[in-house]
Amino acid sequence: MRVALDFWPVLIQWPxxxxxxxxxxxxxxxxxxxxxxxxxxxxxxxxxxxWPLRAAAGVYVELIRNTPFIVQLxxxxxxxxxxxxKLTPLTASILAMTINLGAYATEIIRAGIISTPRxxxxxxxxxxxxRLQVFTHIVLPPALKRVWPALxxxxxxxxxxxxxxxxxxxxxxxxxxxLIQSRNFRAFEAYILATLVYLVLAVLVRxxxxxxxxxxxxGR
Amino acid sequence: xVDFTLWDILRNLLLAARWTIVLSLVAFVGGGAVxxxxxxxxxxxxxxxxxxxxxxxxxxxxxxxxxxxFLLYFGIALFGxxxxxxxxxxxxxxxxxxxxxTEIWRGCxxxxxxxxxxxxxxxxxxxxxxxxxxxxxxxxxxAVPPTVGFLVQVVKGTALASVIGFVELTxxxxxxxxxxxxxxxxxxxxxxxxxTICFPISLYAGxxxxxxxxxxR
Numbered sequence: 001m002r003v004a005l006d007f008w009p010v011l012i013q014w015p016x017x018x019x020x021x022x023x024x025x026x027x028x029x030x031x032x033x034x035x036x037x038x039x040x041x042x043x044x045x046x047x048x049x050x051w052p053l054r055a056a057a058g059v060y061v062e063l064i065r066n067t068p069f070i071v072q073l074x075x076x077x078x079x080x081x082x083x084x085x086k087l088t089p090l091t092a093s094i095l096a097m098t099i100n101l102g103a104y105a106t107e108i109i110r111a112g113i114i115s116t117p118r119x120x121x122x123x124x125x126x127x128x129x130x131r132l133q134v135f136t137h138i139v140l141p142p143a144l145k146r147v148w149p150a151l152x153x154x155x156x157x158x159x160x161x162x163x164x165x166x167x168x169x170x171x172x173x174x175x176x177x178x179l180i181q182s183r184n185f186r187a188f189e190a191y192i193l194a195t196l197v198y199l200v201l202a203v204l205v206r207x208x209x210x211x212x213x214x215x216x217x218x219g220r
Numbered sequence: 221x222v223d224f225t226l227w228d229i230l231r232n233l234l235l236a237a238r239w240t241i242v243l244s245l246v247a248f249v250g251g252g253a254v255x256x257x258x259x260x261x262x263x264x265x266x267x268x269x270x271x272x273x274x275x276x277x278x279x280x281x282x283x284x285x286x287x288x289x290f291l292l293y294f295g296i297a298l299f300g301x302x303x304x305x306x307x308x309x310x311x312x313x314x315x316x317x318x319x320x321x322t323e324i325w326r327g328c329x330x331x332x333x334x335x336x337x338x339x340x341x342x343x344x345x346x347x348x349x350x351x352x353x354x355x356x357x358x359x360x361x362x363a364v365p366p367t368v369g370f371l372v373q374v375v376k377g378t379a380l381a382s383v384i385g386f387v388e389l390t391x392x393x394x395x396x397x398x399x400x401x402x403x404x405x406x407x408x409x410x411x412x413x414x415x416t417i418c419f420p421i422s423l424y425a426g427x428x429x430x431x432x433x434x435x436x437r
Contacts, residue, residue, distance in 0.1 A: 066418035069379075072411070079397075174286060177290075191287055195291060198282070198283045199279065
């Protein structure tokens, strides 16, 4: 059987795809900032915190890492309203992505923190830096530098995972593809174009973060 | 109005979890087989094949699994073949798994010292013999922990098959949540079942990892 592909009906809907891509990037950016902050806080807790907090952080990390993102998202969006917490698709998406990235970031950043040479911390302490100063100035920047490639990969995994947010009617890229195919029935063409956009985004975000890391995050 | 007890919910979820496990196994075994073939082709030092496979890996690692599922689901139908969600999900997850596994295993083969290849070549072993008698057995030892770890990824990936209508754990959870009006409880149980499947595998992967590196500490 001859397969007839027609990309034109999809291509003329390009503003939808562009808008979807913008939402995907926006979601990823917010989740990256918040998730990394959670990651740093939990990594510190797991390395230095009192044991109940350390255990709590451990449970959080393992719970999130061993359940699918889509279930976490559905739990937040469909489950939490039953407990009185109503969320819009946008806040639910951001919350789920942040929690998800936070757990992975915790493990990644912790690996960087525990590989800090003991002598550096002792040297900093001998200069009368407080514990917080030692962490933010001595331990964290080189730790982030060591784990940056892993962290960037995880951010991209979360971005690709955000395709699921279309299922709770968050209007990101996969939702745009779904909308387009519901208008013109060109399902395969719409999804292939959206997939290509994801591929481009993944490459661009990786480049961007590799560029931004040494300049804005941990210094050269 | 029918009342659902906690046991009713759990029992139905557990029945659906069987399909999650079956789908995971099919994807893992199928993906492992395809991944192994790709690995051997890649090691054959054919430039074109190598860059083709690198592209294949990049495409599957750089796009959402959800999109891959949609593409296969609608793509197969385009050829006039009647697809079921089951076939599309198996195929998509197999390809996805193969891309990741071939990349993981290539790293393991690269970790085998170059001298091993050269030594076996100097003993006049053919490429196949070098691979099967010298390199792969050594690579296999390093490959086991990350491969087991990736199994968790596959189990979690099967949850996306719910989106194209395959009734596994997540989809069943959605259906049960709709009839019981207890989404918090149902999705909590779904998450817990995934956790009980995945956590032991994660722990085991961790144990294997520590065993492997025991000499380096």
